Amino acid sequence: DSSLLADNELTELLELVALDWMEIAAYLGDTSRGPYNNIPKSTDFFSVLLQSPDRYFRNMFRMGRSMFDALVAMLYSHEVFQS
Structure with missing residues (x-):
């Protein structure tokens, strides 16, 4: 009787763990590469990208934030970019 x-x-515990994993999977969606690569989608892509984690920022711009900021500062006053 105690074995039953x-x-x-044990069965109830395993069911609860399975439900937890199902909830996590539903929350994350199709994250075949894991949640670390799950970046929210936006129609305002550039603004979101500027606020993204450093790793993603470097991957998209192929440079770090400090170099990007220095480049923007150099180009900011150039006549080609003045309207």
């Missing part, structure tokens, strides 16, 4: 109770408790 232990089996029922």
Whole structure:
């Protein structure tokens, strides 16, 4: 009888763990590469990209933030970019 109770408790525990994993999977969506690569989508892509984690920023711009800021500062006053 105690063995049956232990089996029922184990079954219930496994079901709860499975439900937790199903909830996590539903929350993350299709993240085949994991949640670290799951960046929110936006129609305002550039603004979101400027606020993205350093790793993603470097991957998209092929340079770090400090170099990007220095480049923007150099180009800011150039006549080609004045309207």
